[in-house]
Amino acid sequence: MKIRVLLLALFLVCTATICRAQEEKEPKSKDYYLENGVTIVTSNHSKPYSFVGVSGDLEGYLIDVWKKWSKKTGIPIRFIYKDWDGTLESMKNGEADLHSGLFYSDERAMFIDFGEALHSSSDILILRNGADVDCSNALSHGSVAVVSGSHPDEYLRAYHPEANRVEFATTNEAVDSMLDRQTDAIVISYPMLVMRARERKMEDRYSVCRTISYRDTHVGVQKGETELLALVNEGMAEIDSGEWKRMESRWFITVDEKPRLAWETAVIPAVAAFALIILMVVVWFRRRA
Structure with missing residues (x-):
């Protein structure tokens, strides 16, 4: 008799549990x-x-x-x-x-x-100006800031395991580490970098190396x-x-505010300086003539 009661009680408990689970799984309406x-x-x-x-x-x-x-x-x-x-x-x-x-x-x-x-949007490799590494070896030889659990973090883990990732809890902390010379580079969505750099008036502290990946933001x-x-x-x-x-x-x-690549940062001033030298030489020769 006791066994029957126990089995009945167990049956009722299991039935109630299954019913609740089914209710929880039922899709909610509009x-x-x-x-x-x-x-x-x-x-x-x-x-x-x-x-x-x-x-x-x-x-x-x-x-x-x-x-x-x-x-x-x-x-x-x-x-x-x-x-x-x-x-x-x-x-x-x-x-x-x-x-x-x-x-x-x-x-x-x-x-x-x-x-x-x-x-x-796209995730971009950003290099701190004055870093001991360059765009070609920043991932393999530099320290790279990422937001923990973000897509750049997951991407580097999967495709660049050699990268020395330095994880931060927030975007501001990650960007600040690069701006304040604690890390050499950062992989991040460009608008997120720009917002923080403008807040701190440090838009001259970095150069863009290359796009790492293109992605869509989904709900x-x-x-x-x-x-x-x-x-x-x-x-x-x-x-x-x-x-x-x-x-x-x-x-x-x-x-018109799209990122300037690192090579542009170096080449454009050099070309301008070369043009100025040519102009000075031409003027000098004309004066001698």
Whole structure:
């Protein structure tokens, strides 16, 4: 009799557990999100994409994009912000429904489903002026700053294991290490470097070596949340081209502010000096004639 009761109790517990698991896995409808909203995790130190401004509020391109998406869909949004590794952890543990924007990787795809691209950018190798290494050997012989857990960090691990990576928790810390001569170089998205260098008035401290990789920034949702992913993509599609351009022009460098390559930094002044010498020689000969 006791065995039967025990088996019955065990059966009921297992049944209840399975039912709860099924309920948790059931996709939430649009009505659910309209009523309850979504939680979006974002970085607090990734200018111009997302950061905490002087007023204490979140600002940046991705913040503008999600506010626009909320207006288009009517779905309320709540932001939480952390350092980069913390944003990924929030997606792993289910604290957030959405990641504001990140690059695709096989490792991240294990716990995130990716949506449409929000922005295209490139990771660039930047060399500190006066470093003991040059663009050709910066990765193999220099110290290279990266944000821990970022795409440049993952990329160097996979394709340049010889690189002496120096990891930092935030973009500002990584850029400052290069500007302050603690590291020789940095791999980073160029707009993020420019924002920090301008803040510190140190735009003459570095030169651009080369582009390391091209990537698209995607929205990320919890793995398996297909209904939410569809809602996200539908809402993003409602933002017209003019709205996208206005948001991009507010936060990103214009064409005439594109990075000058390291060879340009050295060659252009040399050519100018050579032209000046030629001009002086011509003038001297004319005076003698």
